[in-house]
Amino acid sequence: MLKTSLQFGATTENLPIIRHFVQTHIQKVTTDPIKINQITVAVEELCANSILHGNKENPEKELRLELRYQGRDLHIYLYDPAPPYDLHSYPQEPKLLRADTLRPGGFGIYLIRRLIDRIDIRQRKGGSSVYHLVKHLTP
């Protein structure tokens, strides 16, 4: 079983590090470049949401990303010190123009839902959260 983890501060400066970490490890279980990219995008979107919204880009807030490959499934865990948000409560389609900001919105969550097969969210004692994403790697 492949199991690896990365600890990082809540800053967008760490997004390239997160991508590199994911790509490096996913390449061990699939060679399909589209699939590798899709998983990388989904994980980065999850992390970017936590960095930007949950932790307000406070680099002192530490998150932990864990990848586990079990059977033919990739399990992605994000341990986040911020309270959880409900990925399922967002609209099914991304908004091309949000009324409040007049900017596009919801693209990240839409991508996570399109690219990931299962999403579980759990609040932990003390208010922190765990996001558990599962991606089936069989065709």
Add this chain to the structure above:
Amino acid sequence: MQIEVLPNGDSQHLHVTLKGELDALTAPKLYERLSQLVQSTPNLTQITLHCKELTYLSSAGAGILLMCMDNFSPKGITLSLVEVQPEVYNILDLLGLTKLLPVNHA
């Protein structure tokens, strides 16, 4: 992320190359640079983004492309993407942007 304005453009049509990764960190820089170009080129009608060396696109990058389209379109400026890598095209397609913007494969 590198943004280069190619010298073969004219006063109406700018060619811009994107190199590297377009994410939440780099997307605002792209918007700022393209907005500067639009402001400093009064007769501009078309911007072509050459994406052969654009290796990654996140939702933030896609959002900025859409915002550019929304903001430049009323000024009569068309935005298009050419030589887009399959991985990047796949993300644009999932978001429905390939129906809104002219996007050509690498």
